[in-house]
Amino acid sequence: MPVIAILTDFGQSEYLGIMKGVIFRHAPRAVVCDLYNEVDAQSVREGAWVLYTAYRHFPEGTVFLCVVDPGVGSDRQALAVRTQRYYFVGPDNGLMYPAMADDGIVEAVDLPVPPEASKTFHGRDVFAPAAAKLEAGAALAVLGRPTEVKVPLTFHLQGREGEIVRVDRFGNIITNLPHTGQDQYRVTVESYRRVLPFARTYAEAPRGQLFVIEGSSGTLEISLKNGSAWSVMDVPVGGRIVLE
Amino acid sequence: MPVIAILTDFGQSEYLGIMKGVIFRHAPRAVVCDLYNEVDAQSVREGAWVLYTAYRHFPEGTVFLCVVDPGVGSDRQALAVRTQRYYFVGPDNGLMYPAMADDGIVEAVDLPVPPEASKTFHGRDVFAPAAAKLEAGAALAVLGRPTEVKVPLTFHLQGREGEIVRVDRFGNIITNLPHTGQDQYRVTVESYRRVLPFARTYAEAPRGQLFVIEGSSGTLEISLKNGSAWSVMDVPVGGRIVLE
Amino acid sequence: MPVIAILTDFGQSEYLGIMKGVIFRHAPRAVVCDLYNEVDAQSVREGAWVLYTAYRHFPEGTVFLCVVDPGVGSDRQALAVRTQRYYFVGPDNGLMYPAMADDGIVEAVDLPVPPEASKTFHGRDVFAPAAAKLEAGAALAVLGRPTEVKVPLTFHLQGREGEIVRVDRFGNIITNLPHTGQDQYRVTVESYRRVLPFARTYAEAPRGQLFVIEGSSGTLEISLKNGSAWSVMDVPVGGRIVLE
Structure with missing residues (x-):
C-alpha cells in the first residue's frame, strides 16, 4: 500500500486535517505523510519547485496529493496522473508539472467535480477522495475520463x-x-x-x-x-x- | 481500528508530540491524525467551531481527542463521550458540545484523574490514555463512571x-x-x-x-x-x- | 514494530517531509510521529531539554531521529545508539546526551557517511535511513562501527x-x-x-x-x-x- 504525501498552501489549518479525515474515510489504513504545507498562499511556482526537488525521495507508488489552487471553482482541470513511478493528484495549473515531466507522464484523467462539491475546497471534495481511491488500489481510468495535462511550468535556466x-x-x-x-x-x-x-x-x-x-x-x-x-x-x- | 483525530491549542509544541507518544504506548498501531492544533490559546469557542464543522468528514468511529483546557486542574469534568457515530474525549467546557450535540450524545463518562497526574497537562495524563484505550477497543463504561455533559456551548443565530x-x-x-x-x-x-x-x-x-x-x-x-x-x-x- | 519519533529544528519545512519520504522508502509501514520540530534553529541545548523531558513518554523500542545539527559536514560523529529501552539516531553534539544518559547507554555505532551524501542534509542521507533500518529490525552493529559517545551535555543544577x-x-x-x-x-x-x-x-x-x-x-x-x-x-x- 503506497504512501499519500500532501503538499498544499494550507499551513497548519484545519483544512489539512479535514482532507486527512476524508482520506481515512475512503482508505482507513492509509499512511498519510505531510510533504510540505507551508507553500506561500497561492504560490503555484514555489509549490512546483518544492515538489520537483522532493518527489524523488519518496517510495515508488507514492500518491502526491497537491493543492495550491487559486483557480478552484474555475474551469481548470482537476487531474489524476500516473507517471513512470508515481501518482499525482491536483489542479492542472503547473504545480505538479515539473515533477511529473521529470518522472515521465504516462496517463492522465480529468476528475469530475460532483455537483455537491464546495466551490472553494476541491482538496476535500475532489482531490482527497481521488488520492484515497488510488491508495486503495483503484485504476486511474476509473476516476475520470482520459485527458492531457494542459498547463506546463518550467524554471528559467539558460547557461549560467x-x-x-x-x-x-x-x-x-x-x-x-x-x-x-x-x-x-x-x-x-x-x-x-x-x-x-x-x-x-x-x-x-x-x-x-x-x-x-x-x-x-x-x-x-x-x-x-x-x-x-x-x-x-x-x-x-x-x-x-x-x-x- | 478507528482513527484518533487531535484538536488542541498546543500549536507545534512538544506537548502534542508527547501526547502522541502516550497514545502509541497504549495503542502501538493507532492511526493518529492532526485535525487542528492552532486553536488560539485557550479559545474554547474557536475550537468548538472548528470541531463542529470538521468532525463529520472523518470516518465513523473516529475518536476525537480535544484539548483546549483553560480549566485544567480545576473541578471541571474530564469527559469521554459516545455519540451516534463517534467518540469525543476532552474537558467538559463546551469545546466538544456543538459537535457532540449535532451528532447526538449517547453515553458519557467522567474520567478519573490519577493522583500522579500533572496538574497542568491532562492531555497527556488523562485524555490521551483514554482515547488510546477507546481506539484499542475498550468500552466507554470501563473508562469512568457514568455522567452527564454539563457545559453547553451554542453559536448565536437568530434570523439573519x-x-x-x-x-x-x-x-x-x-x-x-x-x-x-x-x-x-x-x-x-x-x-x-x-x-x-x-x-x-x-x-x-x-x-x-x-x-x-x-x-x-x-x-x-x-x-x-x-x-x-x-x-x-x-x-x-x-x-x-x-x-x- | 516501533515508532520513529522525530525531533528537529526544521520547522514546518519540506526537509521534514523529505526525511519522512526516505523513511518510508526503507520502511513502508513505519509509524512516524513528530515529537517536536520547532527547536530554535541550531539550538542543541533547547533540543536536548525537550528530548530529555519527552522521551520517557514514548513506548519502549521507539527510535528517536534527532536532527539539530550545526556541525553537519564537519567531522562530528553520526550516531546510532541503543539505550536500556530506546534507540537514538543523530549527531554527536550533546543533543541526545541527557536523554541517552538518563536511560542508560548500552551500545553506540558511528554511521558512515556515503560519498554521495549531501554536505548539508545528513538528516535525509544518513540519519533517516539508519532510523528506518532500525525500525525494520536491523541490528545496531550492522549500521556502523562501534564507537563511544564523545560529546556530553548537562544542565546546570547545584542546590537551588x-x-x-x-x-x-x-x-x-x-x-x-x-x-x-x-x-x-x-x-x-x-x-x-x-x-x-x-x-x-x-x-x-x-x-x-x-x-x-x-x-x-x-x-x-x-x-x-x-x-x-x-x-x-x-x-x-x-x-x-x-x-x-
Whole structure:
C-alpha cells in the first residue's frame, strides 16, 4: 500500500486535517505523510519547485496529493496522473508539472467535480477522495475520463542564468543553478553584483558574510551562517540570477 | 481500528508530540491524525467551531481527542463521550458540545484523574490514555463512571443575525450564517454597514474589493482576493454580524 | 514494530517531509510521529531539554531521529545508539546526551557517511535511513562501527540554583528546578529579585501577576495567566536562576 504525501498552501489549518479525515474515510489504513504545507498562499511556482526537488525521495507508488489552487471553482482541470513511478493528484495549473515531466507522464484523467462539491475546497471534495481511491488500489481510468495535462511550468535556466526558485525558512536564497566546482561565484541579480566565496559545508563557511553553498537538492544557494541571507540581500522570488 | 483525530491549542509544541507518544504506548498501531492544533490559546469557542464543522468528514468511529483546557486542574469534568457515530474525549467546557450535540450524545463518562497526574497537562495524563484505550477497543463504561455533559456551548443565530465564528489564516472572516442565494449582501457589524457582492468562486471574485462567498463549511465568509479581509475590516471574533 | 519519533529544528519545512519520504522508502509501514520540530534553529541545548523531558513518554523500542545539527559536514560523529529501552539516531553534539544518559547507554555505532551524501542534509542521507533500518529490525552493529559517545551535555543544577532551560510558545519560563512544596518562591535571575506565589493549577493562579507552577515535566515554571511571562520578564534561555 503506497504512501499519500500532501503538499498544499494550507499551513497548519484545519483544512489539512479535514482532507486527512476524508482520506481515512475512503482508505482507513492509509499512511498519510505531510510533504510540505507551508507553500506561500497561492504560490503555484514555489509549490512546483518544492515538489520537483522532493518527489524523488519518496517510495515508488507514492500518491502526491497537491493543492495550491487559486483557480478552484474555475474551469481548470482537476487531474489524476500516473507517471513512470508515481501518482499525482491536483489542479492542472503547473504545480505538479515539473515533477511529473521529470518522472515521465504516462496517463492522465480529468476528475469530475460532483455537483455537491464546495466551490472553494476541491482538496476535500475532489482531490482527497481521488488520492484515497488510488491508495486503495483503484485504476486511474476509473476516476475520470482520459485527458492531457494542459498547463506546463518550467524554471528559467539558460547557461549560467537561472532563477531564484524560493527562499526557505532559514533565509537561504535557493537557485536552480548547479555547482560548477568553482571556489567562488560572481553573483548578478538585479543591480546587485558581488563575488561570494563557495563553502563546502556550513561548518567551514565564513562568519558574518554571505557565501554560496550546494544545497541538498544539488543546486546553488546563497546563505549566511547563523543568519538569514534574505534579510541582507532582498531579492525577488522568481527573479533571474546569474552565478558564474 | 478507528482513527484518533487531535484538536488542541498546543500549536507545534512538544506537548502534542508527547501526547502522541502516550497514545502509541497504549495503542502501538493507532492511526493518529492532526485535525487542528492552532486553536488560539485557550479559545474554547474557536475550537468548538472548528470541531463542529470538521468532525463529520472523518470516518465513523473516529475518536476525537480535544484539548483546549483553560480549566485544567480545576473541578471541571474530564469527559469521554459516545455519540451516534463517534467518540469525543476532552474537558467538559463546551469545546466538544456543538459537535457532540449535532451528532447526538449517547453515553458519557467522567474520567478519573490519577493522583500522579500533572496538574497542568491532562492531555497527556488523562485524555490521551483514554482515547488510546477507546481506539484499542475498550468500552466507554470501563473508562469512568457514568455522567452527564454539563457545559453547553451554542453559536448565536437568530434570523439573519449570526456570529463571527472565526478568522482563518488567510484572513477570511467566517460566519455561521447560511447562503440564501442572493447575489449581494448588506453587511452590518458594529458600526460597519456596507453592501458587498456575492461571488460563487474565488476565480470570479472581484480584485481589490471585499466580497461574500460560501465557505467550505456551507456558511458565508467575507473575503478579499489575494489579501486578508480581516486586515481591512477589523471585527471581533465572537461578535454579532448581520448578512441580509 | 516501533515508532520513529522525530525531533528537529526544521520547522514546518519540506526537509521534514523529505526525511519522512526516505523513511518510508526503507520502511513502508513505519509509524512516524513528530515529537517536536520547532527547536530554535541550531539550538542543541533547547533540543536536548525537550528530548530529555519527552522521551520517557514514548513506548519502549521507539527510535528517536534527532536532527539539530550545526556541525553537519564537519567531522562530528553520526550516531546510532541503543539505550536500556530506546534507540537514538543523530549527531554527536550533546543533543541526545541527557536523554541517552538518563536511560542508560548500552551500545553506540558511528554511521558512515556515503560519498554521495549531501554536505548539508545528513538528516535525509544518513540519519533517516539508519532510523528506518532500525525500525525494520536491523541490528545496531550492522549500521556502523562501534564507537563511544564523545560529546556530553548537562544542565546546570547545584542546590537551588538551576538553569532556564527554555521558554515555551505560551511564554512560560521553564527551569530544571524541582518543586520543594513551598507556597511561594524567592526568584533570583540576573538583577531580578522578587517573591512570587506558587499556584497548584492555572485555574487557581492569580490574574495579572507572575506566579510559579510545577510544569508537566515536574520542574518549576514562571507563568502569567492569560499572558506571556517572558514578555514581562525578559531573561536569557540558558541563564542561571535561583528559586528558593
